[in-house]
Amino acid sequence: MKYQTQKLAYPYFIAAMGLFVAQVLGGLISGTIYVFPNFLSVVLPFNIIRMIHTNALIVWLLMGFFGAAYYLLPEETETEIYSPKLAWIQFWLFLFGAAAAVVGYLFHIHEGREFLEQPTWIKAAIVVVALMFLFNITMTMLRGKRTVIATILTMGLWGLALFFLFAFYDPANLSLDKLYWWYVVHLWVEGVWELILAAILGFLLIKMTGVDREVIEKWLYVIVGLALFSGILGTGHHYYWIGTPGYWQWLGSIFSAMEVFPFLAMVIFAFYIIRKSSRNHPNKAALLWVMGCTVLSFFGAGVWGFMHTLAPINYYTHGTQITAAHGHLAFFGAYVMINLAIITYAMPHLRGMQPYNQNLNMWSFWIMSSGMVFMTFILTIAGVLQVHLERVMGMNYMEVQDQLALFYWMRLGAGLVVVLAVLLFVYSIFSKGKEEQATIN
Amino acid sequence: MSEGLTKTAARNIFFGGTIFFFVIFVALTAQSHWYIVNKSTDAATLTDAVARGKKVWEKNACIDCHTILGEGAYFAPELGRVWIKFGGDEDPEAGREALQAWMDAMPTGIEGRRQMPQFNLTDQEYDDLAAFFAWVSTIDTQNWPPKPEE
Numbered sequence: 001m002k003y004q005t006q007k008l009a010y011p012y013f014i015a016a017m018g019l020f021v022a023q024v025l026g027g028l029i030s031g032t033i034y035v036f037p038n039f040l041s042v043v044l045p046f047n048i049i050r051m052i053h054t055n056a057l058i059v060w061l062l063m064g065f066f067g068a069a070y071y072l073l074p075e076e077t078e079t080e081i082y083s084p085k086l087a088w089i090q091f092w093l094f095l096f097g098a099a100a101a102v103v104g105y106l107f108h109i110h111e112g113r114e115f116l117e118q119p120t121w122i123k124a125a126i127v128v129v130a131l132m133f134l135f136n137i138t139m140t141m142l143r144g145k146r147t148v149i150a151t152i153l154t155m156g157l158w159g160l161a162l163f164f165l166f167a168f169y170d171p172a173n174l175s176l177d178k179l180y181w182w183y184v185v186h187l188w189v190e191g192v193w194e195l196i197l198a199a200i201l202g203f204l205l206i207k208m209t210g211v212d213r214e215v216i217e218k219w220l221y222v223i224v225g226l227a228l229f230s231g232i233l234g235t236g237h238h239y240y241w242i243g244t245p246g247y248w249q250w251l252g253s254i255f256s257a258m259e260v261f262p263f264l265a266m267v268i269f270a271f272y273i274i275r276k277s278s279r280n281h282p283n284k285a286a287l288l289w290v291m292g293c294t295v296l297s298f299f300g301a302g303v304w305g306f307m308h309t310l311a312p313i314n315y316y317t318h319g320t321q322i323t324a325a326h327g328h329l330a331f332f333g334a335y336v337m338i339n340l341a342i343i344t345y346a347m348p349h350l351r352g353m354q355p356y357n358q359n360l361n362m363w364s365f366w367i368m369s370s371g372m373v374f375m376t377f378i379l380t381i382a383g384v385l386q387v388h389l390e391r392v393m394g395m396n397y398m399e400v401q402d403q404l405a406l407f408y409w410m411r412l413g414a415g416l417v418v419v420l421a422v423l424l425f426v427y428s429i430f431s432k433g434k435e436e437q438a439t440i441n
Numbered sequence: 442m443s444e445g446l447t448k449t450a451a452r453n454i455f456f457g458g459t460i461f462f463f464v465i466f467v468a469l470t471a472q473s474h475w476y477i478v479n480k481s482t483d484a485a486t487l488t489d490a491v492a493r494g495k496k497v498w499e500k501n502a503c504i505d506c507h508t509i510l511g512e513g514a515y516f517a518p519e520l521g522r523v524w525i526k527f528g529g530d531e532d533p534e535a536g537r538e539a540l541q542a543w544m545d546a547m548p549t550g551i552e553g554r555r556q557m558p559q560f561n562l563t564d565q566e567y568d569d570l571a572a573f574f575a576w577v578s579t580i581d582t583q584n585w586p587p588k589p590e591e
Contacts, residue, residue: 175580243581
């Protein structure tokens, strides 16, 4: 680690892992409620636990992005972070906001738009946190080298903060509400977050493969270009059935179908660069997460997204377990895995150690990925069955759900496997590796 | 990738293209906003009761179990047309009573059935929620959801 302030990433990564565990435990409880509907039904109803599951996910991914930015910006810009003190204040404020939100949810203190359930004062705190962060990284950028990776990362983070402002607009007209709600949700995950993802990916590839920066940067522009050219108008695939004009069925179908290309480009890019690699980097686990991230985001976000994005298909699949299947693998492949990649890469540096616990970490990779892929397959089958019985045959919603019981059992099993793999991952990055103890002795 | 593409060209295409598509998107959003207000939803019937009903919907985080116009959680039924299911389009009074009767009976506690919590709504809140569901059922959704029984 060349720069002192890269250490700022450490508390962010620790908090991210804590919330990651909370998120998957929330998922495990939700999955349990699907098969034992009376489980906790009074103390912890499904809507509350689902809120915790999704919000904890978003917050820990953001924690990870903030940490990643503090870790990689000094190396990219070749200067220390502008204000470490501000970064610490930002960290505690954000952690406090996240904890207050989760505890509040348990006491039924929340608002009620999906993913934006945080009370208004917490939303305002999030904006303050974002402003502190943006000020800090922008000042760092301005006094250092402006590399392409630093630029794209900063652009993505600015976009993230700007589009979040739409969270404050909640008109009485439900269709208008939905129109702008997607400015936060879609333009985050299928827009500016892809910039952050690509920047972190580019950074990791430069560090681990030693391939020329020029080559990587040109690719990066192509990837983020493909992401935004398809992703911005691709928002139209959410504008089919919510009271919006019919032309979105054409525009949304065409542009969102092309959202698969940036993910395909990322797979080709990563594998091409790794093959060209002249360096044999000791952190094999981090490289595995990088490769896995490109592959599973291609399948989860790209292929599984394409599967139900065309309007005539979406007419039947909209709002079924098909969406759940896609959502799970897309978030995991793209944003969870890139976070676990940078954390796996950065941890040895942050802790002043050689790469450690590589085998354990790689085991967690394979177990977690298998669990998520299995869960996605199961939910997809459940979704196809649901679509047919409910939307084609016209069966009643609850009757159809009863037919899906077997799949919900298998999904719970997959979820349990994922939770164990997450615990294994967390153990592997925080414990002292055997190899390490050997060298210390 | 083509060797002919330079980094500067790639950067210019990225920034130019992003601005181009974003401008189109904002223009179409403005048009869609106009379309929603004037064509697909009924501004005249969007009363204060409907607005309050939407707040009841949000306060109780209904969307974290149900979907509305297909968006939300997938744990409980879609409610975009629940007003019609309860017969409210033909007899609003009966629709409102059916809604209240249904929600008052929750949770059923029946073993093996998904449980809806008891939200203890006031009469006013039931009125408002009914107004909200009634209004939502009139949104032109391009014929979604599919209605195979008809």
